[in-house]
Amino acid sequence: MKMDERKQQILLAIIKDYVNTAEPVGSRTISRKYKLGVSPATIRNEMSDLEEMGYIEQPHTSAGRIPSNLGYRYYVDCLMQREQLSEEEEGTIRRGYQNKVREVGEILNRTGRMVAQLTHYTALVQMPNFGRSAYRHVQIVLMAPTQAILIVVMDTGAVHHQMMTVSENITQQDLDQISSVLNAKLQGKTMDSIRLNLIKEIYFELSKHRSILDLAIELMQDGITPVKEDKIYLEGVFNILNQPEFHNVERVKVLLSLLEQENLLKDILDYPKDSQGITIKIGKENNRQEIQDCSMVTATYQVGDKILGTIGVLGPTRMDYARVVTVVDCMSRNLSKTLDRILKGQG
């Protein structure tokens, strides 16, 4: 069967109406609301075809039709037209990014809040992953007789710190000496590029501080990177409770227990590595089974050419894709721009 102009219009009408009302759409409604110049009977015939083609389905006989996953897919691929944000909304966004912020986390947080507010769904914003970043500065500060803090600044602007225990007779002067050797040797190096001979050099210069060096290098190696890198900011979780599909507490529970596990969130934001720009995952296309009755719209953000992370919107499959795509696209550009400004200076 072929998808002609009229079938497209009818599919479009069904999707629009269903997205608005969350009720199955009947032939009469379409004929009344969306003037196609044909009678309900004709529309019924077309709908029957559309159902056969798999684009719509019937929850039960004597109910109207609702779009299937395939129907939504056809819609986003072929029928959907970008929306435009209102003046007011543009203003909100501009103001959101205007207030000076000096921490990346704060920016991601705000981005998430704005996305949630603009879409009325749930927003996810992934922490930028700078990949293998190099050490810019290392410092060890003595806090208590046996307690010191190791501070590491990466060239991406990330700052990590950890407590470390040192032996009692170590002084701040010792630590300064260690810090400055570490700085001299490690600055500009990535963790993987630090070869054994480099470490040997360091040991050679600081032979009397062997134990503390062991600890510091161990901490820098495995303690520091993984923790914060894949943090994901979540905003507007309760927005999704306004959607009629979540009036059933069981579904809310399934969703919430997924969203509460930070380590699983990255699974659902995961995007096909080749595609940059916007990705839409509808229903069963999602990785995790818990959200296979939801859809995700994600976009990558970048600084320069490098993709740093993803922002996404999670909502029911019955989602206003046009709007969400517009918002996600706009916000990912804004985020890219803002990060660029901050990381490169003049911020």
Add this chain to the structure above:
Amino acid sequence: MKMDERKQQILLAIIKDYVNTAEPVGSRTISRKYKLGVSPATIRNEMSDLEEMGYIEQPHTSAGRIPSNLGYRYYVDCLMQREQLSEEEEGTIRRGYQNKVREVGEILNRTGRMVAQLTHYTALVQMPNFGRSAYRHVQIVLMAPTQAILIVVMDTGAVHHQMMTVSENITQQDLDQISSVLNAKLQGKTMDSIRLNLIKEIYFELSKHRSILDLAIELMQDGITPVKEDKIYLEGVFNILNQPEFHNVERVKVLLSLLEQENLLKDILDYPKDSQGITIKIGKENNRQEIQDCSMVTATYQVGDKILGTIGVLGPTRMDYARVVTVVDCMSRNLSKTLDRILKGQG
């Protein structure tokens, strides 16, 4: 009317049964399950008295009784007996704190997770508030031609960092010079104790870097402290959805939209300043109206003599207070001990 032994036993039975079943408790049930040696009729008479005294109430005629807020209050004040955690649970907790961690946030996080897991309610853990802490170390690191990071280590172990913009001709040597002067002058001082003449001294020594100093001091003053100090870790939010009182999505929505606003969370953890130890707030006793059908059990934690923060459990008023009190008490002690170990050394 007087509260005699038998009335107490009946009230206790009603509370225990209602906490378990979430169903109103009838006289027959009490007589059957909790052998008091009297007939249902007698129990009915006593229940009628208890109702008159305000300790229990009837959802509607021909339903059993449920405890009122006052009833729970009487229970926690006079009837409740501490529970004991099982060997297994004790073990879980011990193991939870055994794994070496070197960041305070990580410890609070784990504490929250354990509390949520042990109680099946929602756990809140407040970031330690060290009060007016003094500067231990200040450092400015140049990142890009006009971009630097200001890092401040407080004597509490808190590390703050912020981006700052600097003029193009500043070098790392300049920044080192500034850092070392700031360090020399500010070390050991709290922000409030930094008087104008001290700042004048700094300006005098570093007159050529006036603009960057302005920025640094401004940042240290208002940018750094408030942000992270009142962070509250939230765990087990979805636990609460298992409670029958939250089968209605509207109530979930009210609660979630409160819990999502980080800045409001501190309101609900707020404890009467004089009391240390355990505080129980039942229903309407809570500050925020959104949780006036819930109860909170909170305990302070401390290092040495100083109260640093609060941990709490949020659940329905129909809560297993005995267990929650035990868990919260135990965990706040554990947390205190662990923080002490970490902050004072030997960690």
Add this chain to the structure above:
DNA sequence: GATTAGCACTCATCGTCGTCGAGTGCTAAC
């Protein structure tokens, strides 16, 4: 005087049943 058996009464819950109406598919006419 306290306790209890007996009894009438209340009221939420649950399943049944019929009505209503939205929506369909099919057929025949246009």
Add this chain to the structure above:
DNA sequence: GTTAGCACTCGACGACGATGAGTGCTAATC
């Protein structure tokens, strides 16, 4: 190819009665 007409389906909704848990009251009992 389109449409009017019609029989049919089926979920939603409200009415209704049965059920049963639970009560308060009264009078008998200990």
